[in-house]
Every structure is written in structure tokens, then in C-alpha cells.
Amino acid sequence: MLRAALAVLRRELWSGTAQPLATILAIMVPINFLVLMALFALSGGRQNVALVVQDRGRYAAAMAQSLAKADTFALHPVGTPAAGLRLVRAQHDVAMIVIPRGFSASVAAGGPARLRLTLDNLNHDFAEDTRRGVALAAALFERQYLPASQPVNWAVRYTYPRTVGFLPFLALSILSAALLLGGLLQGGLGMAREWESGTIRELMLSPAGALPVLLGKLFATFLLALAGGLIALLGALLLGVPTQGVLGSIGPLLAVLLVFDSIGLALGSLLKSQRLVLPLAFAAGLPLFFLSGPFGPMEWSSPGALLIARIFPIYYASGLLQRSFFGYWSLAVPVGTATLVLAAWTVMSLMAAGLAYRRATAPRGGRW
Numbered sequence: 001m002l003r004a005a006l007a008v009l010r011r012e013l014w015s016g017t018a019q020p021l022a023t024i025l026a027i028m029v030p031i032n033f034l035v036l037m038a039l040f041a042l043s044g045g046r047q048n049v050a051l052v053v054q055d056r057g058r059y060a061a062a063m064a065q066s067l068a069k070a071d072t073f074a075l076h077p078v079g080t081p082a083a084g085l086r087l088v089r090a091q092h093d094v095a096m097i098v099i100p101r102g103f104s105a106s107v108a109a110g111g112p113a114r115l116r117l118t119l120d121n122l123n124h125d126f127a128e129d130t131r132r133g134v135a136l137a138a139a140l141f142e143r144q145y146l147p148a149s150q151p152v153n154w155a156v157r158y159t160y161p162r163t164v165g166f167l168p169f170l171a172l173s174i175l176s177a178a179l180l181l182g183g184l185l186q187g188g189l190g191m192a193r194e195w196e197s198g199t200i201r202e203l204m205l206s207p208a209g210a211l212p213v214l215l216g217k218l219f220a221t222f223l224l225a226l227a228g229g230l231i232a233l234l235g236a237l238l239l240g241v242p243t244q245g246v247l248g249s250i251g252p253l254l255a256v257l258l259v260f261d262s263i264g265l266a267l268g269s270l271l272k273s274q275r276l277v278l279p280l281a282f283a284a285g286l287p288l289f290f291l292s293g294p295f296g297p298m299e300w301s302s303p304g305a306l307l308i309a310r311i312f313p314i315y316y317a318s319g320l321l322q323r324s325f326f327g328y329w330s331l332a333v334p335v336g337t338a339t340l341v342l343a344a345w346t347v348m349s350l351m352a353a354g355l356a357y358r359r360a361t362a363p364r365g366g367r368w
Helices: 002-018 021-044 058-068 081-089 103-108 124-145 166-197 200-205 210-238 243-271 274-290 303-309 313-326 335-364
Strands: 047-053 073-077 095-099 116-119
Touching: 047 058, 047 081, 047 124, 058 095, 058 103, 058 124, 073 124, 081 095, 081 116, 095 124, 116 124, 166 210, 166 243, 166 274, 166 313, 210 243, 210 335, 243 274, 243 313, 243 335, 313 335
Parallel strands: 047 073, 047 095
Antiparallel strands: 095 116
8 A cells, every 4th residue: 555655646746747737826826825915914013103202301202112112003203293194194104193392391290291192093993003002101101100190000911921923923824824725726736637637547447545546645745735835934934923933833834734735635536627626725715714813813703703713624723833833722622622623624535535536436346
């Protein structure tokens, strides 16, 4: 069986280089998906906010520092309120903050000190994030510089040892989706090509059963899709995923790619047409990306969305990658359960591909 699987593997690798459509798509499509989603992430991570400092006192400088530490927006200095207002009206900035003259004197005298916030409220989420960020910065400023006037004290207790930024968190969902697309395209198009060209009959006439044939094609598909997976990993690292987690994440990443390749084989075996595999892989990529929890754990979403997400392997694959790179487990199900679900998807996919193969070989007396 091993010799037969190795022979199929060599044949599939040669076929992948002789007819490179599936290989090229499996590499280029995940890269394109990675670039598009990265551009989306970069545009939605932190919004630009203009800061105009008209007061030169120390409290004004301290207030500017508090605002600069906000995680919800990217602050940049502007010379005048008129210039800041032009940026807001041109949709370049979501808001303008003005620290007016007399701010430091008002704080020192214990009187009311006001900031002026001009907010573009076209997008509710961006506007509310900015408003809350300014209010939090003001509260932190008051706590640090005017502790006697702060009637309420608070402490923050973090659940995890580290806080993951928006881009690195999103990058792992992008990586999961890129691996999924690569597996579906490489495995699905490669297997469908066998059925369309009729070369699958050569395998059917061989004495090897379905299992070595499928294992050989699975590992060949895995090797061909690996290039796209490594490029997607590089893109995730460029988006801020910590490099110190790479070595410990190679195993989970390869395992996830193997799962998606097996699903691709099943897809190509059942559809038997590249024209059907290609649009289905594209159509499934984006919805499944959102089921991976790109903007927060799926447990934060509605029960219906969580129920749907738990059906598909990308939900568990994203959780395993987060655990290996960031060192935390965000899914409500145990790690062992997630691993078993991914293993079940692999086995069921190979069984589906084997069933299609067996039905085709049954009239000729083929064996499993």
C-alpha cells in the first residue's frame, strides 16, 4: 500500500507541474485574499483623529499624552481648528479634538476644563469608538493628575497574560481562510481534473485500492499547497503576528492545511468538474472567513451564528492557530474536542472521496 501511495504521490506532483492551473490558483488566490483582507484591516483598525493644541501649559501637554495612548484611534497633530475641520469634512479624519487656550489654567484653578470634540458621525461604530476613547483618556488624565478630585477608583484585571492587537488577531483568521482556499482549490481542482481528463481510469485499472490512491493524492496536494500556506504565514507575520510563536505553530499549521486539503479532495471527487469546484471554493471562502471569528471570538456573537460556526472546521482551525501563536484558547469547547472535530472532518472527507472512487470502480471489480 505504501509503494502504491508513493507512486500516486509522484504522479500527482508531476501532473501538478505539467498542468499547473490548480497549483497557481492555490498559491495566488490565498495571496490575493490575504492582501485584500489586510487592506480592509488596515483601513478599519484605528481611525485618524486630528489634535489641535492651543494651550501651551503642562496640563495641556499631559492631556495630549493621555489622548495619544488611546487604542481606538490614531492621533496626529494639526496646526489650527480650521485645518482639522477640513480633514474631517474630507473624510480623512473621523474627528478633531481641540485643547483650547486656558485649559491648563482652568485645571490648576480647579475649575471646569473642557475639550472640544468635532465628530464625523456618519459611521456609528467609528464615531462611538472615538467618543469613548476620548472619554476614557479624560478619565485617565484626571486620575493621574488630579487624584483628589476623582471620586471613584478602579482597577483592571486582565484575563490573559497579553493583549492581542486588532491586526494580529484578524491576521490569524485571514491565515485560516487562506489555508482553506488553498486546500479547496489545490485538492478540488486537482481531483476534478482527473475526472474530467479521464486519467482517473488509469488509477482505477491499477491493482491499488482507493486508500493508497487517496493518501498519495492527499500528500501530493499537501506539498503543492504548502507554498501558498507559507506565503500566507509570511503575510500574517507582516501584520503583527508574533514571530516567537512560529516554530511552535508549524505543526498546527500543517495539520490545518492537511484537513483543508482532504476537504478539497472530497469536493473534487463529488463534483468531478473544475468549473463547479472553482466558483464553489470562492463562494465558500468569504462566509467561512467570518465564521472563524475575525473580529472577536465567535462566542461573543449570537447563539445562531455560533451554532453555525461550530459546524465548520475553520472555526476550530482558527482557535488552534490562535493558541499556538498567542498562547490562549478562545473557544468554549476544549482543545481536545476541537482536534477531534478536525480529525473527523479529515476522515469524513477521505471517506466521501473514497466512496466516489469506489462507486466508479465497482463495475470493474475494483476494491477498497
